[in-house]
Amino acid sequence: MSSDNVKDRLTQRPEDVSMDSKASNLANRFEGLDIQEPSEAFLQAPNATIPIPTDGKPEVDYEAERPHDFQEAYFAFDLLLQDLRNMQTVITRTWEGYRLGMFDLVSASLMTNCAIDFARHMEEEIQQLLNEHGGPINILSQIYAALCVLNGEDAEFREQPGDPLNFRTYNIAESLFLPTFVLLSSFSPLVEKRNLVPYKAGYFGTHDRASDRSQKSARDRFLEDKQVLLEVLPEFLYLHRTVPSPEPHEDEITRGLRKMFDTHEIPLWLVFACQIFLDIHHGLRDNVQKxxxxxxxxxxxxxxxxxxxxxxxxxxxxxxxxxxxxxxxxxxxxxxxxxxxxxxxxxxxxxxxxxxxxxxxxxxxxxxxxxxxxxxxxxxxxxxxxxxFQGAWGSIMYSAHLYNALRKEKLLARQWIDMDLVLSWHDEIFVGDPPSQPADYLKRFSLSMGYSAASFARNRRQTAKLPESKTGPKGIQPVAHVSRMFFDRYCEGSGQIGFSESDLEKILGGPIAENDKEDEHEEGIISMQRNSTTSKRKTPVKKHSRQLTIVELLETLRNTLRGEAPELTFDYLELHRICWRMLRLVREACDPHLRKIYGVEYLEDETQLPFVVGYIFMAVMGTDQLGKALAQKDDVVKSNLLMSAARVVEGLIYPLGGSLVVQLLAKQGY
Known part of the structure; x- marks a missing residue:
């Protein structure tokens, strides 16, 4: 259909058509018909009877299938476009924030990848409906042509020979992601089985990344995007040929382009993804290599x-x-x-x-x-x-017990910043709140070592050996809980997409189900279903779940990931080595006193260093397990043990030794 016909169809009013022309058209349809009268035999024939099945039901039940009309497809597609534009806005702001140091690379990237996932899922939900009308790209082109007509423009007009589109309507085309589709569709046919597309840098010219894009004309903006996208697409193809199978650590743009290289299909979500790639370049400009x-x-x-x-x-x-x-x-x-x-x-x-x-x-x-x-x-x-690794050695956990006891006994003048940060993340170190009374130091330490809580019951029969816990020694668990939601996907290649209700609770920092508690056992997956009464999509759709727009979910996810960045980056191996060196020094400082109490062979070798903390607590507390030998020792020995350990720890955290790992975080921008 030409643009003139489109314009006529959109602008013609019913009253413009005369009644005479309508009547003339109606008469013309019946010209040439020969009407014959029915015979007398036909008129006198008996009425026909319809056979009834023995069960009283019709043999065949016919139901007319009503095809989806274009209006329904357009409405669904318009909602999809709204969501894509809203996600594009939040992604653009996020990468601008990354450039300014407000967000880290991981939080910006994970949020962006989730948005592209959502785009793909939303398109797939209405794919069948859109295919009935030529597919999303065809509908996009029709919308573009109609909008051009409404703005008094011809979508087919070209200012210069070879122009890919009408640059006078470039803002309309950009809002529909059409320029990016044009670039992808120009590259895709060049890719054949096993071939590469050698590209000479600067073939389409080079652009100044430090230039102000907002001051450029539509033609220059398109040329800049052409220079960026067509120069980098061969690099994606080299990756595809070098490593043919997708890797777990790939982003959705790379995965989508792999599929385009193999099938030459360009779905709308991939166009959106590549537009995001360009938007990141637009926002970072000369900082794109950051x-x-x-x-x-x-x-x-x-x-x-x-x-x-x-x-x-x-x-x-x-x-x-x-x-x-x-x-x-x-x-x-x-x-x-x-x-x-x-x-x-x-x-x-x-x-x-x-x-x-x-x-x-x-x-x-x-x-x-x-x-x-x-x-x-x-x-x-x-x-x-x-x-x-550190859990296998017990270095951090048992050093934390010693540090806590020294702090509670007011034997340290300074804070061990690295350890304080770990304690703020890992409540499991003390199997509850940190002990603050001398009677609890050994008890909590023993529970962490894997001895049963029954060991400390008042009516327990005393034996030479503490009964071990069925669960074994305790250990600290990885933190950054929202960040770890993506571990299976990006580290182990599970291919998981979307969020369960438990995932949403982690992101939102608490339960999202405030009622209908009987349904809590069900796992609610985010569904991008449309609500016919509103143009805003809410997720998830479970009736008892807190309703979120897609933008709210992405922003909350991004901010949560940014808050967890220090947890994800913290170097536990570095702290392990610091703690192990500290335990060596504590053993050396306390060895004379421990020998007096336990004998020369209280430790078999260095691998038992964490036990030094337990021996110190046992000596200080005068437990039953030590028997009369310990009871005969004076309190000076016990005091010297704690003072000797305190001098070691104090020396470790003065002046900056107690924040070595935190300093490493600072070097990485946290």
Missing amino acids: GFADLTNSAKAIENSIRLNLDFHSNLRIGNWPKQNDRAFKALLEFIAFWVDSDFSQPVKERLKVWRSSESFKLMKWHPLLCGIWTYNLKARYQDLAVV
Whole structure:
């Protein structure tokens, strides 16, 4: 249909059509009909009878299928466009905040990736309806043409030969993501099976990232996007050819482009995703490589700590952490070496002579979102390993018990900042509130070591050995609970999308179900269902759930992830090494007193260092297990034990030794 016909259809009024023309048209339809009278035999024939089934029911039940009309499809599509624009706005603000230091790379990237997930899910929900009318891109084109007509423009008009669209209507096209679709559709046909699309940097010109985009004309804005997108798309293709299968740590833009390369299909959600890619460039401008810098800094910090730890424990082993367990750390180092320290696509580029030294790491430098997902993968896996490792040694937990006792006894003048931060995150260290009375120090310590609470019952029969707890020694658990919701997906490749109701409770910081408690056992998944009475989509749709717009959910998720950033980044291996050195010094300082009480062989080797804290508590408290030997010792010995331990800890945290891990956080921007 031409634009003139569209315009006529949209502007013609019913009263403009004369009654004469209507009558003439009606008469013309019956010209040539030959009307014959029915015969007498036909008129006298008996009425026909319809056979009735024996069961009294019709044999066939026919129901006419009413196809969805375009109005219904348009309404659903308009809601989708509204959601996409709203998500685009919050994403743009988030990356602007990242540039200014308000948000970290991980929180911006995870939120953005979730938004693209939502876009895909929302499109898939109405895909069948849209396909009945030519698909989302076809409907988008029709809307664009109609809007051009309403603004007195022709969608097919071109100011210059070769123009991809009417630049006088560029703002309308941008609001519908059409320029990005034009760029994708120009690149997709170039991709064939196993081929690459060598691209010479600057073929379409180079743009000044420091320039003010808001001052550019529509043509120049389109040219800038063309220069960015068509220059980086070959880099995505190199990744696809180098590593054919998607990796868990990939973002949704990369996954969507992989599918486009294989199928040449360009769904609307992928157009939206690539528009987000361009928006990130628009917002960061000459800071676009900041994402790659943050990734490399995080990787370097993790790599250095792992190597220091492997060296620290080269000759120090325990049964809970045999040498083969170090393979997990080495696998993480190999990941860093392949994905971060080297350009994984370089071998392909060199073999096909499309590589230049100035273009190395180009995809990562131009794709901050991908860098953010990789950074999350590294931090989450490293935290997982570090927490398990220190738990096997017991270093942080038992040092925390000693530090708490010294603080409660007012033997320390300064705070151990690193340990205070850990205590604020891990209530499980003391199996309840921190003990504040001398009688509770040993009890809580023993519970953490895995001895049963029945050991401390008043009527318990005293034996030489404390009964062990069925659950074994306690350990600290990984924190950053909302951030860890993404662990299975981005670290283990589960492919999970969407949020369960329990996930929403974590994001919102509390239960979202305030009534209908009997339904709490059900897991409510976010559904992007539309409400026909409103243009705003609410999620989730369970009747007892708190209602959120998609933008509110994304903003809450982003802010929560930002608040958890120090928890996700905290270096537990560094604190483990600090605590282990402290326990060595505490044993050395307290050894003369402990020998007097327990004899020269109270510790078999260094792997039992955490037991020093238990021996100190037992001596100070004069427990039954020590028997008469301890009862005969004077209080001077007990006091000297605590004072000696306090001098060691005080020396550790003065002047800056107590905040070494916090300083590492500060170097990474926290």
